[in-house]
Amino acid sequence: MITLALSKGRIFDETLPLLAAAGIEVLEDPETSRKLILPTSRDDVRVILVRASDVPTYVTYGGADLGVAGLDVLAEQGAPGLYQPLDLGIARCHMAVAVPAGFDYASAARAGGRITVATKYPAIAREFFARKGVHVDLIKLYGSMELAPLTGLAQAIVDLVSSGQTLKANRLVEVERVMDVSSRLVVNQAALKLHTAPLRRIIDAFAQAVHEQA
Numbered sequence: 001m002i003t004l005a006l007s008k009g010r011i012f013d014e015t016l017p018l019l020a021a022a023g024i025e026v027l028e029d030p031e032t033s034r035k036l037i038l039p040t041s042r043d044d045v046r047v048i049l050v051r052a053s054d055v056p057t058y059v060t061y062g063g064a065d066l067g068v069a070g071l072d073v074l075a076e077q078g079a080p081g082l083y084q085p086l087d088l089g090i091a092r093c094h095m096a097v098a099v100p101a102g103f104d105y106a107s108a109a110r111a112g113g114r115i116t117v118a119t120k121y122p123a124i125a126r127e128f129f130a131r132k133g134v135h136v137d138l139i140k141l142y143g144s145m146e147l148a149p150l151t152g153l154a155q156a157i158v159d160l161v162s163s164g165q166t167l168k169a170n171r172l173v174e175v176e177r178v179m180d181v182s183s184r185l186v187v188n189q190a191a192l193k194l195h196t197a198p199l200r201r202i203i204d205a206f207a208q209a210v211h212e213q214a
């Protein structure tokens, strides 16, 4: 049995066409089913639903053989020992620094300056501001980063942006791009040694589908 770890929402939705290209159809809709293990059209393949940030953990420790995780999550966690053969080009967005409209970011983030930043990505943010020579007081949040500068919790946020609508709706402006983000296929190395042929077939079918979409 091959187990694929996915998170509900955009990663699940955008992985479906890649699975279809590999001849795999998921037989239940995660939005209506309460099941966390979903059967597929192949007896030897199942999908498990986990939090986006839990995908690397499941795959690293063998709870799943492979999975799909955002580069944001992988870069934040480090994910050593995970084989990452493919950029799937899905769930695209970018990570950015954003501040309230009118905030003097250039002064706060000058070399030697100091800034308070709220983020779900403290490791990435720490590294980003360290490179700029800016002292950063980091506040770790698990969601709704956009609220932090509006309530005085922080001066800036580091968050993901796709359409920009969320920033706009909260009167925040993007002031720096931290990194481009897309989702990666991640594979457990021991599983790849043990089940080389079936896993390779899935990886190759995904690679072909990604190549054709580009």
Ligand code: PRT
Pocket: 007, 008, 009, 010, 011, 051, 052, 053, 069, 070, 071, 072, 073, 091, 092, 093, 143, 159, 160, 161, 162, 163, 164, 165, 166, 167, 181, 182, 183
């Ligand atoms: O929801 P949960 O806490 O379980 O986890 P999660 O929020 O990490 O999961 P999910 O499904 O929301 O995101 C999974 C992955 O999708 C992320 O790890 C990213 O790699 C990728 N992705 C792509 C995004 C976005 N685009 C995105 N826009 N993840 C989150 N967002 C959020 C962003 O944080 C912000 O709140 O959407 C908002 C901005 O969107 P726009 O369109 O208004 O700019």
Ligand code: MG
Pocket: none
């Ligand atoms: Mg979310």
